[in-house]
Amino acid sequence: MPSGPLAVRFLVVTAVVARDLRRSFRTTQGRLKRTRQDVEAVRGVSFTIEPGETFGLLGPNGAGKTTTIKMLITLLLPTSGSASVLGHDVVTDVREVRRRIGYVFGGDRGLYDRLSGLDNLRYFAELYGVDPREQRQRIGTLLELVGMTGREGERVEGYSRGMRQRLHIARGLLHDPEVVFLDEPSIGIDPVGARELRATIASLKDQGKTVLLTTHYMFEADELCDRIAVIRAGEIVAEGTPDQLKRGVPSGRVLEVETYGVPEAVVAGMSELSAVRSVGVEDRGQLQVLVLQCDADSEVTQQVLARLGDVRVGRVAAREPTLEDAYVQLVTG
Amino acid sequence: MTVDRVSARLRQLWLCYRLQLKILLISPFEGFLGIVFPLMFATATLMVYRVNGDQAAMAYAGLGAAVMGVWTSVTVSASTLLNRERWAGTLELLVAAPTPFSMVLIPITTAMATVGLVSVVVTLVWNRLVFGVRLEVESWPLFALGVLAATVTIAMFGFLLSVVAVRYRTAWALGASLEYPGWLLCGFVVPIALLPVVLHPISYALAPTWAVEAMRSAASGESPWGELGICLALGSAYAVLAAYLGVRLIDSARRNATLALT
Numbered sequence: 001m002p003s004g005p006l007a008v009r010f011l012v013v014t015a016v017v018a019r020d021l022r023r024s025f026r027t028t029q030g031r032l033k034r035t036r037q038d039v040e041a042v043r044g045v046s047f048t049i050e051p052g053e054t055f056g057l058l059g060p061n062g063a064g065k066t067t068t069i070k071m072l073i074t075l076l077l078p079t080s081g082s083a084s085v086l087g088h089d090v091v092t093d094v095r096e097v098r099r100r101i102g103y104v105f106g107g108d109r110g111l112y113d114r115l116s117g118l119d120n121l122r123y124f125a126e127l128y129g130v131d132p133r134e135q136r137q138r139i140g141t142l143l144e145l146v147g148m149t150g151r152e153g154e155r156v157e158g159y160s161r162g163m164r165q166r167l168h169i170a171r172g173l174l175h176d177p178e179v180v181f182l183d184e185p186s187i188g189i190d191p192v193g194a195r196e197l198r199a200t201i202a203s204l205k206d207q208g209k210t211v212l213l214t215t216h217y218m219f220e221a222d223e224l225c226d227r228i229a230v231i232r233a234g235e236i237v238a239e240g241t242p243d244q245l246k247r248g249v250p251s252g253r254v255l256e257v258e259t260y261g262v263p264e265a266v267v268a269g270m271s272e273l274s275a276v277r278s279v280g281v282e283d284r285g286q287l288q289v290l291v292l293q294c295d296a297d298s299e300v301t302q303q304v305l306a307r308l309g310d311v312r313v314g315r316v317a318a319r320e321p322t323l324e325d326a327y328v329q330l331v332t333g
Numbered sequence: 334m335t336v337d338r339v340s341a342r343l344r345q346l347w348l349c350y351r352l353q354l355k356i357l358l359i360s361p362f363e364g365f366l367g368i369v370f371p372l373m374f375a376t377a378t379l380m381v382y383r384v385n386g387d388q389a390a391m392a393y394a395g396l397g398a399a400v401m402g403v404w405t406s407v408t409v410s411a412s413t414l415l416n417r418e419r420w421a422g423t424l425e426l427l428v429a430a431p432t433p434f435s436m437v438l439i440p441i442t443t444a445m446a447t448v449g450l451v452s453v454v455v456t457l458v459w460n461r462l463v464f465g466v467r468l469e470v471e472s473w474p475l476f477a478l479g480v481l482a483a484t485v486t487i488a489m490f491g492f493l494l495s496v497v498a499v500r501y502r503t504a505w506a507l508g509a510s511l512e513y514p515g516w517l518l519c520g521f522v523v524p525i526a527l528l529p530v531v532l533h534p535i536s537y538a539l540a541p542t543w544a545v546e547a548m549r550s551a552a553s554g555e556s557p558w559g560e561l562g563i564c565l566a567l568g569s570a571y572a573v574l575a576a577y578l579g580v581r582l583i584d585s586a587r588r589n590a591t592l593a594l595t
Contacts, residue, residue, distance in 0.1 A: 025590060073429055074429065074587070075425055075429055075587060075593075076587055076590055077584070077587045077588045095431055098429055098430065098431040099431045103426070103429055107422075109420075109421055109423075110421070110422040110423055110425075110426055111423070112352075112356055112421070112423065113421070114355075114356050114359045114360065115352060115356060119352055119355070122348065122352070123348070123349060123352045124426070124430070126344070126345040126348050126349055127345070127349070127427065127432045127437060128430055128432070129341075129432065131341075132341065132344055171426075
């Protein structure tokens with residue numbers, strides 16, 4: 001076991017530490033007879049993020065991702081538990097935490113629509129304590145980084161969602177924070193914009209920034225994150241590298257079969273096959289794609305086709321489990 | 334605090350003030366309303382007073398009606414503007430900034446008071462042109478000082494209100510409910526002596542009461558320094574109280590999750 005000084009040193013170098021974080025919200029119902037209820041949004045979340053690491057926090061809506069982030073960035077007080085950023089406690093050392101973090105969230109909000117992109121950046125640069133002598137250069141560099149040079153003089157109300165999101169990123173990086181929290185930054189952005197955004201996030205890693213990213217897009221998490229934690233109903237249910245999570249899928253192989261008008265009874269019958277762990281159906285227009293989670297090294301294709309009988313079949317493909325397969329199993333399991 | 338830090342803070346206050354003023358003025362519709370509403374209030378007031386044909390009473394009401402615009406502009410706007418920040422998602426970013434929140438709020442409320450100050454001048458001109466109310470001022474510098482004191486102290490009152498608006502999502506209603514009572518309590522259009530005695534302590538605790546008195550004293554050639562002193566002392570007390578409450582109410586907002594809509 002490390003001695004005291006070594007333990008302290010460990011705390012100082014770890015970028016983010018969350019220890020048994022909990023957060024409850026009180027809700028009220030009724031008008032005349034008001035009943036109060038405590039809802040536990042985060043129930044004992046613990047994880048650490050090392051400097052320079054990109055850490056993903058994945059989970060369905062309402063799982064507690066944003067609540068966890070808001071506790072880490074000092075906007076919410078934890079009900080219990082503790083957390084620190086670069087060794088500074090998020091409850092007692094608020095100012096020091098705020099100096100060192102950047103926060104970017106997805107969607108249209110969080111900017112002054114009536115001001116230009118440049119004025120938005122100047123405003124937040126002042127509030128985030130960027131040295132006046134460095135502001136002009138810093139803003140120029142960030143506009144270049146997010147690909148907005150030349151558009152900064154226009155009012156934000158005329159920006160597309162992708163431009164707003166890129167401006168958000170620039171705002172979050174104004175004071176050159178060591179740790180960046182990105183809460184669903186790519187939500188609602190078109191594929192080209194999302195790709196550019198991923199490139200920007202990847203460049204943060206190249207700059208040595210520590211990133212905590214929440215997203216609903218599994219390929220995004222797979223591409224960007226060094227480690228991922230999956231949160232469900234306020235609790236972390238799995239944590240590891242993307243490959244570790246994929247290997248954690250109980251079935252070792254996924255068989256996808258395109259069908260046209262497959263009866264429900266036939267789908268239910270598939271689960272009787274001994275090598276099949278689970279069966280799902282994805283509707284894609286006229287197509288129904290059967291997704292069968294199978295045992296590793298099993299060969300069930302012929303048995304599946306036999307069970308389909310007269311049902312018209314399109315493409316049949318076997319693949320390795322993806323992060324999405326792992327995620328779906330974890331959050332629905 | 335070093336000279337560098339002081340100049341950096343002053344720069345932050347100035348730049349944030351300029352940009353907040355830009356936000357307020359950039360909408361022609363809101364700018365128009367910010368001027369037209371005070372004119373409507375002044376018109377209604379002076380039409381009531383004109384019935385008696387008392388020029389002294391008209392001059393009294395005309396001066397008070399001019400300051401009503403600042404009061405309305407700040408008390409109503411201070412609480413609604415912070416709620417607007419909450420809706421826009423910027424409130425969380427302002428709170429999450431390392432700058433003390435009071436230093437974020439002061440430029441916002443001062444920008445609102447500036448819009449109110451413009452309405453003072455426009456209302457005085459309106460009173461002169463439409464109702465023939467002549468503003469006879471013995472000491473213009475002291476009168477201008479009174480107008481400035483009114484603006485600054487009302488801005489500080491707005492600062493106090495906006496701190497409450499950060500904590501309570503429904504606090505915008507507080508600002509709206511203070512608009513008309515403030516006109517009466519501060520003696521803008523009716524002398525405080527005419528109010529029930531039980532309300533006098535409230536009137537005297539409101540800095541604009543003293544600011545308007547200072548303006549009237551300066552106009553009539555009396556010394557306004559006593560009123561100005563009390564006015565600035567009360568305005569400073571509002572600022573200190575707002576800064577004190579600010580830290581506690583932000584902590585409370587963090588505890589009760591009221592900074593965002595969700």
